[in-house]
Amino acid sequence: MTSTALTVIPPTVTILEPLPKPARRGGVILTDRICQKRVTKRTKVYDRKAPGLYVSILPTGVATFAFKFTDRTTGKQRSTTLGTYNPETFTVEDARSKVYALKALDPATLAASLTTQKTLAAKRGRTVDDIIAERIAWMKAPTKKPDGEMRSRIESWETVASHLRRFLSPRLGKKLATDVTKNDIAELSGDIVAGRHGGKPSVSNARHMRRAASGLFNWAAEAGRDYVTASPCVNLPKLDPEHPRTRVLSEDEIRIFWHGLDRKDLPWDRRTRLALKFELVTMLRSSELLPAHRCELFDLDGEHARFDVPLKRVKKRRVIQQPLSSLAVEIIREALASKAQQFVFESPVYPGQPLHRKAMGTALRGTKHETCRGKTKTAGLCELLGLKPFTPHDLRRTAATLAGDLGFDDAAIAKCLDHAVSKKGDVIVPTVTGRVYNHSKRMKEKRAVLDGIAAEIRRIIGTAAKPDHAALAA
Structure with missing residues (x-):
């Protein structure tokens, strides 16, 4: 008889309490x-x-x-x-x-x-490029201005956008805005100063980048946006100071410049050359005088000729009423070739439009063009007239220096330059006085300064004032 082995099956064990969960991997004190x-x-x-x-x-x-x-x-x-x-x-x-x-x-x-x-x-998961795009759209959105016109919220938005796109976006654009640190901004700033960012070394560009980046991150941190918790543009190392321009034309240079602009063989159009003369005589900025319209000129035939620059063209966004000397009126009369012409300094390329805002600087500096035969260069007025290079803004400085040499005080010269004056002699004047309460245009003081400059220029260039035929006829 064959024996059969019996297999004993143990009873099923019922677990009444759950097994403890394994400890989470890496459960440590975080550091x-x-x-x-x-x-x-x-x-x-x-x-x-x-x-x-x-x-x-x-x-x-x-x-x-x-x-x-x-x-x-x-x-x-x-x-x-x-x-x-x-x-x-x-x-x-x-x-x-x-x-x-x-x-x-x-x-x-x-x-x-x-x-x-x-x-x-x-x-806060947005990249720097994301908030740059939104910031630019916000800056250029039209809003109502004090003069009643609808213009961009920040009227210099194109310049700010250029700084953001040229300097900030290539280096930090793909990075999360919340991950940008002050070390990132400081490192980028140092690379711009040293020329390691792919462009020319420039302290000025580093300062422009910082200003644009600071505006961007402060805007991104505002309540309602909260793209970042705080701006990284704080406690950055100081940049080296920029040396202010000091170029002033001497009397000999003024004489060569003034008479040289009348040459017939120059490659630059006559109205651009007249605009350069006008800046020296009026002390206005290029962006203020180049779009001068016939309707902005008053009393050209009288004793109180003036040019009203609308606030949308003025750096400080305030109307400038600039007295016009007899020399300035002569320039205007020559520039206005016909009664149908509306802009004083009309473009030779686009009739009915003013000269481009960079026309005067380009004329002084010259241009280089890429062609199929290589590079071609049009010599600038400085080179053609044998003068040390200068910019249109240096003409304002030259006029201010002439006024100072004539004995006019800085407060009167500042008014002609449209600069804010907070101190007269030893007396400190509250800023709010000039900004809110005193809206006097100081026309008598300004006219005395500008007439004095015109007389000094006439002495230097050796020409007398032209007779006022309208006044003689009257």
């Missing part, structure tokens, strides 16, 4: 050093000190804090992003503080807070 570690794959490290807090570290080096918890209203697990690690603006201690604050809230308030934080997290 900034852990957040800065490099990893080969995404790694989560939970904090033992503030339960629920963890940091997610990516191979790219980005470390993001989050809070995992059980929603008491639904019983489900939820998590919310707290922010991206930044050694200067958002550290482990900052993340813990946020967790402690969230835990102290009641369920309803916590849910509302998390919704708000989710919205902020979406906003």
Whole structure:
């Protein structure tokens, strides 16, 4: 008889209590050093000190804090992003503080807070290029100005946009705006000064970049946007001072310049040359005088000729009433070739339009053109007349120096230059006085200065004033 082995099957064991969950991997006391570690794959490290807090570290080096918890209203697990690690603006201690604050809230308030934080997290996930594009759209949006016209909110927006696109975007454009630090701005600034950014070394461009970046990040941090928590453009190292221009034409240079502009063999059109004379005589800026319109001229045949520059063309956005000397009136009469001409300095290329704002600078400097045969150059007026290079703005400085040599005080000269005056002699005048209360144009003082300059120029160039035929006929 064959024996059969019996297999005894043990009874099923019923587990009454759940097994303890394995400890979360990496449950340690989080430190900034852990957040800065490099990893080969995404790694989560939970904090033992503030339960629920963890940091997610990516191979790219980005470390993001989050809070995992059980929603008491639904019983489900939820998590919310707290922010991206930044050694200067958002550290482990900052993340813990946020967790402690969230835990102290009641369920309803916590849910509302998390919704708000989710919205902020979406906003703060924007790149620098994103906020540059939005900033430019905001700057050029039309708004009503004090004179009643609709113009761009920031009228110099094109210049600011150029600085943002040329300097900030190539280096930091793809970076999250919240990740930009003051060290990034300082490093970019130093590279612009040293010429390591791909352009010429320039302290001025570094200053332009800083100003544009500061405006961008301050705007991005405003309530309602909250794209960043704070601007990184603070406590930056000081830039080397820029040396102000001191170029002033001597009497011999004024004589050569004035008579040289009357030569018939020059490649630059007559109205551009007359505009250069007009800047020396009136002390106005190029952008103020070049679009001069017939309707802005008053009493050319009388004793009180003047040119009213509308505020939209003035640097400080205030109307300039500039007296016109007899020499300035002569220039205007020659420039206005016909009664149908509306702009005093009309473009030879685009009839019915004023000269381009850079026309005078280009004429003095000259141009270079790329052609199929190579580069061609048109010599500038400075080169053609044998003068040391200067800019249209140097003509304003030359006129102001002539006025100073004639004995006029700085306050009167400043009025002609449209500069703010806060001090007269030893008396300090409150800024609000001139800005809000005293709107006098000081026409008598300005006319005396400009008539004195015109008389001095006539002496230098050796020509007398032309007779006023209209006055003689009267």
